[in-house]
Amino acid sequence: MSELFRQSIPPLPRGQGYHDPLPLSERTPFLEDFMFIGSTLLFSLLLFPSALPPQETAPPIGPVAIPAKQAHGLPGRLPGTERWLVVFKNRSFDLSEFRAAVKTGDPVLVDKIVKKLETRVREDQKAFATFVENKLHGDVVAQFWLVNACSVEVPFKNLRAIQTHPNVAYIHPDQEVRPVILTATNSKNHSADSVQALGIKGKGVSVAIMDTGCDVNMNGSGRPHSTFYVNGDINNKTGGGISGSRLLAAKALGKMGADDVHNHGTAVAGIAAGEKWNKKSNSDRGHAPLAGIVSYSIANSRGGSSDFTTISKAWQAIAADAVKYKIVAANNSYSGSPDPTNVSQMALDAAALNAGVLPVCAAGNSGSSTRVSQSVANGLAVGATVKDTRAMASFSSRGPLSGDPQRFYPDLCAVGVNLVQPLRDVEGSQWIASGTSMASPEVCGAAALFRSVNTKASNLLTKAAILTTTEDVSKKNPNPPYNTRNAYGVGFLRDDKLISLAQGNGLLKEGVMTPTSKVFSYTFIAKKGKAYAATVTWHRSKLKVKTWSDLKLEAKSGSKVLAISDTPRNLYEKVVFLAQQTGPITLVVTGKSLDAAKVPFALAEAETPAPFIDGAVTVFGKGCPGTAKLPLTVPNTYINKFGGSTDSMPLGFLNHHLMEIFDASRTPSNFTATALRFRGTTIWRAAKNYWVELEVKMGLSKNSPALISSNFAANIDGSLVTVIKKRKINLPDVTGPNSSPFVWGVRIPLDQPYTHTAKAGKHLLVDFVRSNSSAGSFPADYFSDAANDKTGKSLSRVWALSLTATSGSTDVGYGTILGFDTTGAPNISPELSSKSSPEIGLPLKLDFALARSQAPVILAMSLSNSKWNGVPLPLDLGPFGAKGCKLLVGLDLTFVTAASKTGSGSFTFPVPKDRSLIQLNTYFQSLVLDPGANNLGLSFTNGLNARFGGQP
Numbered sequence: 001m002s003e004l005f006r007q008s009i010p011p012l013p014r015g016q017g018y019h020d021p022l023p024l025s026e027r028t029p030f031l032e033d034f035m036f037i038g039s040t041l042l043f044s045l046l047l048f049p050s051a052l053p054p055q056e057t058a059p060p061i062g063p064v065a066i067p068a069k070q071a072h073g074l075p076g077r078l079p080g081t082e083r084w085l086v087v088f089k090n091r092s093f094d095l096s097e098f099r100a101a102v103k104t105g106d107p108v109l110v111d112k113i114v115k116k117l118e119t120r121v122r123e124d125q126k127a128f129a130t131f132v133e134n135k136l137h138g139d140v141v142a143q144f145w146l147v148n149a150c151s152v153e154v155p156f157k158n159l160r161a162i163q164t165h166p167n168v169a170y171i172h173p174d175q176e177v178r179p180v181i182l183t184a185t186n187s188k189n190h191s192a193d194s195v196q197a198l199g200i201k202g203k204g205v206s207v208a209i210m211d212t213g214c215d216v217n218m219n220g221s222g223r224p225h226s227t228f229y230v231n232g233d234i235n236n237k238t239g240g241g242i243s244g245s246r247l248l249a250a251k252a253l254g255k256m257g258a259d260d261v262h263n264h265g266t267a268v269a270g271i272a273a274g275e276k277w278n279k280k281s282n283s284d285r286g287h288a289p290l291a292g293i294v295s296y297s298i299a300n301s302r303g304g305s306s307d308f309t310t311i312s313k314a315w316q317a318i319a320a321d322a323v324k325y326k327i328v329a330a331n332n333s334y335s336g337s338p339d340p341t342n343v344s345q346m347a348l349d350a351a352a353l354n355a356g357v358l359p360v361c362a363a364g365n366s367g368s369s370t371r372v373s374q375s376v377a378n379g380l381a382v383g384a385t386v387k388d389t390r391a392m393a394s395f396s397s398r399g400p401l402s403g404d405p406q407r408f409y410p411d412l413c414a415v416g417v418n419l420v421q422p423l424r425d426v427e428g429s430q431w432i433a434s435g436t437s438m439a440s441p442e443v444c445g446a447a448a449l450f451r452s453v454n455t456k457a458s459n460l461l462t463k464a465a466i467l468t469t470t471e472d473v474s475k476k477n478p479n480p481p482y483n484t485r486n487a488y489g490v491g492f493l494r495d496d497k498l499i500s501l502a503q504g505n506g507l508l509k510e511g512v513m514t515p516t517s518k519v520f521s522y523t524f525i526a527k528k529g530k531a532y533a534a535t536v537t538w539h540r541s542k543l544k545v546k547t548w549s550d551l552k553l554e555a556k557s558g559s560k561v562l563a564i565s566d567t568p569r570n571l572y573e574k575v576v577f578l579a580q581q582t583g584p585i586t587l588v589v590t591g592k593s594l595d596a597a598k599v600p601f602a603l604a605e606a607e608t609p610a611p612f613i614d615g616a617v618t619v620f621g622k623g624c625p626g627t628a629k630l631p632l633t634v635p636n637t638y639i640n641k642f643g644g645s646t647d648s649m650p651l652g653f654l655n656h657h658l659m660e661i662f663d664a665s666r667t668p669s670n671f672t673a674t675a676l677r678f679r680g681t682t683i684w685r686a687a688k689n690y691w692v693e694l695e696v697k698m699g700l701s702k703n704s705p706a707l708i709s710s711n712f713a714a715n716i717d718g719s720l721v722t723v724i725k726k727r728k729i730n731l732p733d734v735t736g737p738n739s740s741p742f743v744w745g746v747r748i749p750l751d752q753p754y755t756h757t758a759k760a761g762k763h764l765l766v767d768f769v770r771s772n773s774s775a776g777s778f779p780a781d782y783f784s785d786a787a788n789d790k791t792g793k794s795l796s797r798v799w800a801l802s803l804t805a806t807s808g809s810t811d812v813g814y815g816t817i818l819g820f821d822t823t824g825a826p827n828i829s830p831e832l833s834s835k836s837s838p839e840i841g842l843p844l845k846l847d848f849a850l851a852r853s854q855a856p857v858i859l860a861m862s863l864s865n866s867k868w869n870g871v872p873l874p875l876d877l878g879p880f881g882a883k884g885c886k887l888l889v890g891l892d893l894t895f896v897t898a899a900s901k902t903g904s905g906s907f908t909f910p911v912p913k914d915r916s917l918i919q920l921n922t923y924f925q926s927l928v929l930d931p932g933a934n935n936l937g938l939s940f941t942n943g944l945n946a947r948f949g950g951q952p
Contacts, residue, residue, distance in 0.1 A: 073173035074307055076153030081138060083174040084159065085308055085343040087149045087544060089167050091124045093117070095146075095354045098319075102355055107324035114320045117145035125150055128167065136161055142309050146316040146354070147346040147543060151309040169544055172342060177311065177335045177372070179212065179264040179304045180362045180437045188388045189415050190442060191496035192287045195449060200499055202288025202448040204455070206248060207272050208318045208330035208357070209441075210311070211265030212304040213258050213297035215424040216242060216250045225266060225277065227422040228293060232275035232283075241292065246273070248292045248325050253317060254310045256299040260424045264304050267421035267431050268333050269293050272441035273448060277427050282420045287445025287495060291452070294318075294325045298334075306334060308344040315347035319355035327355075328462070329447035333362040333437035336374035338402040339546075345375045346543040352378035353539050358459040360444040362436035363410035364397030368481065370409055371402045377548070377571055378539045380463060381409060383489060384416025384439040390476035392487050393417050396436055399486035404546075407569035412470050412489040414442035446495050453502040460602035461510055464537040467574055468506075468604040469497035472611045475951075490535075490574050497606065506606035507534070507587075513551070513599040518591035522603060526557075526579035531610035531952070535574040536589050538601040549595045553603075554588040557581070566592075576611050578952065613918055615838035615949030619942055620865065621874060623829035624885035626930035626939030628850045628903050630828040631677045631744050631819030634764060635666035635787065635794035642741050643787030643817045646683040649799060650768035650816065651692055651731065651746070652775075652782035657808065658768040658799045659715060660815045661701045661708050666794040669758035673698070676724065677819030678746035678784040680738035685781035687734040692782070693772035696724035698754045701765040705796035705815075711807045712798060717762055723750040726771065731782065732901075739835050741785070742849040743904040744819045753823070766818060769803060789813045827933075830857075830903070832926045832941035840950035841913030847906045848926050848941060851899040856929040859897075859907045862890030865923040865943060881935030888943035889923040899928070911948065918950045 073082040101113045121143050128150070129140040138154030151174060154162065163171055215225035223234060223243040230236040230246060237244025250258035260266045270277075273293050274286040296314045298306040311334070318330050330351070337345055348359045359379030364370060374381065384396040393416055399409030416439030423431040447462050457465070470491025477483050501508065507524050526532055534555060540548035552566040553573035557580065565573035579585065589603060633639040650658045676696065697720035701708075709715050732745055756764060773780050787795060795815040800808030830851045838844050851857055866873055868890030875887040899905050911917065926941040933939040 071173055072156065074176060076139070078139070078153065080155050081153040082156055083141065083151060083153045083307070083309060084162070084171050085149060085151050085174055085312070086162060086171050087169045087341070087343060087346070089169045091148050093120050093124070099354050102323055105323055110320070110323045121145040128165070131165070132162070142313055144312055144316055144343070144347065146319050146350045147312070147343060149312070149343045149346065151312070170341070174308045176305050176307055178306070179262070180333055180335050180365050180435055190287070190446070190493050192446070192449070195495050195499045196285065196289065200449055200453060202273060202291030202445070202452045204326065205328045205448050205451045206292030206294055206325045207288065207444055207448050208294045208296060208321070208327045209265060209269045209272065210296045210298055210314045210318065210330060210332040211268050212262035212299040213252070213256065213260040213265045214247060214250055214269050214293065214295035215266040215422070216247065216259045216295070218427065219425040225422055225424065226427050227266075227270045227274035227277040229275060230290065232277050246290070246292050248294050249321070250295040250297070251317060252297045253314050254298045254300045254306055256297055256301070258295065258297050260297075261299050261302045262304040263424045263431055264333070264437065265295065265297065266424045267433060268331060268437060268441045269295065270422040271419060271438060272331055272445035274422055277422045282430060284420050287442060288448035288452070291445070291448045292325060294321060294327060308337070308342065311336070311344045312347040315344070315351045318357060319351040322355040322357050327357055328451040328459070329358040329360055329444045331360050331441045331444035332374070333440045334374075335364060335372040336361070338370055338373050338375050338404070340375040340377050340540070341544055341546060342375070345377070348374070348376060349378040349540060349543055352459055353541060356459050358447050358462050360440050360447065362440040365395045365435050366397045367395055368398055369402070370397050370399055373397050373401065373409065375401065380411045380443055380466065382436060382440040382443050383410040383413040383487065384434070384436045385413050385473070385488070385492060386417045387415045387419075390471070390473040390492055392477050392482040393434065396487070398481060404569055406567070408485050408489070408567065410489045412443065412467060412491055412493060413473065414439040414493040443493055446493055446498055449495060450498055450502045453499060454508070457508070458510060458602060460537045460539065460600060461508055461604065463572065464535045464602045464604035465498055465501050465508065466493070467537070467572060468533050468535040468606050469494050469501055469608070471609065472576070475612045497608070501604060501606045506604065509603045511601055513591045513594060513601055514597060515594060518594070520589045522587045523584050524605060525583065526585045528579055528582045529952070531576065531578050531608050532585065532605060533574065533576045533608040534587050534603065534605040535572055536601055536603045537572040538599055540571060541596045541599070547595065549599050550592045551601065552590040552592055554590070556586045556588060557583065576608060578610060610952035612951050613949045616947050617834045617836065617838060618945045619833075620945055621886065621888040621943040623831065623941040624882065624939055625827040625829050626852050626928050626933040628828055628830065628852050629821070629825040630742065630850060632668055632671055632673070632822050632825065634662045634818050634820070635789070636668065637666055637792070637794055638741065638787060638817050640741055642681050643785050645786040645788045645814070646681050646783045647786035647816050648779070648781065648783055650694065650770050651678060651784060652780035653770075654779055654801055655772065655803060656770050656799055656801050657712070657803050657805060658770070658797060659712055660766050660795060660797045660818075661703060661705045661715060662764040662766075663705050663794045664758060664763045667756070667764045670756065671820065671822045672753050672755045673723070673820035673822055674750055674753050675821035676748045676750060677744035677821065678816070679741065679744045679819065680734060680783060681785045682737040682739070684734055684737045684783060687731070687782050689733070689774065690780065690782055691728050691730045691774045692770060692780075693726065693728050694724060695722065695726035695769045695771070697722050697767040699765050700759065700762040702762065704763055706793040706812065708796040708798055708810050708812060710798055710810050713806065715765060715798070720765070720767060721752065721754055723752050723754045724748060725751050726769070734782070739847045740831065740833060740849045740904065742831055743902055745902055746784075747821070747902070771803060785817045786815060787817055830926065830928050830939055830941045832924065832944055834944060834946070838911065838946040838948045840911055840915065840917050840948055843908050843910050844946060845906055845908045846924060846944065847904070848899070849904040851903040851905070851928040852930045852939070853899065853901050853903050855899045855903075857897055857899050857905060858927040859895040860889050860891045860925050860927065861893040861895070862923050863892065863921070865889050865945070868892070877936060882938060882940075883934060885934070885936070885938070885940045887925070887940070889925045915950065915952055917948045918952055920948050922946045922948070
């Protein structure tokens with residue numbers, strides 16, 4: 001809800017008008033993809049439905065689970081059957097021969113091995129296929145050699161027979177998945193243009209596009225779209241592919257043909273490796289405009305939908321074709337399964353593990369949900385940002401990954417909003433679309449650029465290099481829910497930094513970890529004041545389980561650890577650090593646990609723009625009491641914290657009758673109240689010269705807050721005492737937010753003190769009648785701190801807008817927090833705090849509270865809290881007449897102000913924008929002139945350590 005909208009509605013009794021009514025985590029996106037395509041808008045909306053199909057909500061069935069009633073596969077070809085994927089326990093062959101053939105780079109040898117594997121898998125699964133066909137009245141529709149699995153169509157009632165088959169590890173339903181759908185290559189974004197200006201355009205390698213197909217037959221012309229030709233020139237036949245284009249092959253694995261039925265595939269291919277397709281200024285190159293393109297259509301409908309079986313077949317085809325077409329990266333911008341043991345994810349990871357392909361997938365467009373995002377453990381998941389700003393798109397799926405709460409997701413981010421892309425069958429126009437579908441091929445194309453320069457790099461090294469050279473975007477996304485790694489990954493794709501690393505400006509290493517060799521060290525020379533990033537990557541190799549190797553990465557200067565990354569679930573670790581001196585830095589890779597006898601890994605290191613360093617304020621030491629007293633707080637749960645809400649009753653809003661009940665367990669047993677207190681919060685509205693007519697009564701209730709009655713009289717036990725007679729009360733002006741829960745800005749003396757004595761089964765009751773105000777008949781914006789305690793139910797209220805009403809509306813677990821001045825209350829120490837994040841170039845504000853009313857307050861500032869003028873700190877001030885007080889900081893600089901009537905105030909002073917101040921520790925303590933505190937006449941606050949941050 002926008003602030004303008006919030007200001008346009010009248011204040012609500014409970015402050016609902018100032019909070020969005022539905023948490024972001026409970027919302028669903030309006031559209032899965034956001035598209036603006038001129039005259040074809042309606043057509044596009046029809047092709048991209050706003051909701052995912054129902055089947056996507058069904059979780060995969062585990063190894064020994066009985067199918068849930070709602071867990072069904074896609075309908076089979078025969079009536080009464082449905083499609084499920086089956087993972088086997090054992091088979092008679094492995095893929096070592098295939099991996100060896102891939103390493104030779106000989107496409108003839110690879111093809112020979114693939115044909116052999118196809119024969120072996122049919123022989124291995126022959127008995128099972130016969131069992132399915134003859135005993136279960138079903139059919140085996142796909143057999144996979146890349147993973148130990150197949151796809152079957154059987155009647156639902158026969159699934160148990162498959163699950164209990166002695167060689168079946170587990171099964172899961174086949175489900176429908178869909179595409180997750182201005183220039184992003186310039187210097188304001190990924191900087192691919194500067195790389196292309198050097199002649200680096202991806203020549204010699206190819207990308208695979210697993211999508212809705214590519215425009216092979218542009219508007220019936222018999223040739224591909226011009227974006228697939230060298231220089232976008234259809235007369236340039238040097239591309240080596242279909243009709244001389246760079247489209248090397250177009251294969252159909254789904255029910256639709258190889259020609260794009262949707263435009264999603266053509267657009268995605270254009271972002272990864274397309275050329276300018278017309279002379280209009282908004283026609284833009286992809287990242288690798290000289291790379292080959294191999295299209296794998298997985299579309300089963302004109303809307304582009306596919307399924308796990310088809311996607312698994314596509315990954316198998318990509319693995320088989322990788323050597324022939326020199327495929328180094330493969331893009332799949334579809335929804336999918338976050339479960340790494342889903343057959344489609346096993347196939348994806350197997351293609352990376354065995355064929356050397358780097359899989360790149362869209363993170364998803366479901367905002368706070370990753371329920372239908374792809375796991376892509378051995379590849380990269382990409383979130384979407386807004387062009388030119390690095391701000392995360394609201395629709396971009398945010399982690400952690402569903403089912404794996406310790407796994408950060410996505411891995412990185414790239415531009416995915418309002419990208420200009422080629423439009424199938426229309427070369428004179430363009431498609432403008434948004435989604436993580438568009439962000440993913442940015443990374444796929446960048447991977448091709450890297451491999452075209454560093455031709456010997458593996459997919460692991462490519463992944464490490466991409467993650468190492470990302471740009472920190474944390475400061476571009478300061479607000480929740482976009483301010484975490486689970487929104488933007490480890491950063492924003494930077495082609496220029498990536499290619500600089502490929503050209504030798506950094507460290508690129510590969511190794512193999514074994515149970516007897518689990519620590520590897522690599523050294524480089526760093527320059528003082530420069531920032532560096534390093535990433536180690538590895539694969540999971542046991543595809544039927546959800547556990548894998550766990551590595552750790554450290555950066556050391558001598559024995560000093562500069563940075564460490566040790567996350568439990570991601571298959572990479574990244575560190576970023578500042579070199580504190582010129583000299584050797586050692587990167588240490590440690591295998592904490594290994595899932596195989598040999599675990600290959602890759603390490604990349606490069607100089608990086610220095611990350612923003614956050615400032616911090618920490619409390620140290622204790623203060624000593626003055627003559628100020630802390631109001632008694634009810635409920636006492638909120639004595640040192642705000643209630644988390646705000647309320648306009650009883651001081652603001654309209655005329656009303658309000659009754660609050662406070663649970664006995666959260667109310668001090670015995671006290672005598674002499675004044676009533678209210679405190680503001682960080683949510684506020686300016687108020688000046690405001691008065692209210694109020695009558696207040698106090699007593700006991702026989703009902704707990706949980707059992708509050710809507711009938712006012714039914715809540716009262718005995719009689720009530722009028723503590724504030726009906727009268728006009730002038731309230732203090734409100735000029736800003738309240739930064740401390742110890743500041744009670746409103747104090748109303750009681751006309752008659754009230755003594756509360758605890759009684760079994762009785763609860764404190766406070767009754768308010770607000771009969772007039774300076775706002776007249778208009779709602780008044782005078783807010784107080786309130787608590788929304790639905791769980792503990794420490795307070796509740798009943799209220800009515802009619803002053804004579806006998807009953808009203810109840811709010812169980814909600815109400816205004818009250819304070820009381822009491823007789824005999826102990827003296828309390830003043831407090832020094834700060835809500836600021838200290839940063840160079842910005843003012844620093846320090847707040848004090850609980851000082852003597854209107855007393856002079858001194859702020860001491862020093863660069864040390866251990867020594868002042870040779871005197872050790874802290875210094876005990878007992879010998880000077882201030883028993884229990886300590887000087888915690890030096891008196892190098894002092895500032896003076898006066899406390900307000902409530903004993904609060906602040907010091908604000910500018911901080912120079914001087915980078916030498918970054919990470920400087922500065923110490924503060926306040927002294928309050930308080931003659932009644934002790935013989936020294938001073939009370940002291942706690943100390944604060946402000947460590948300044950900023951951009952180095």
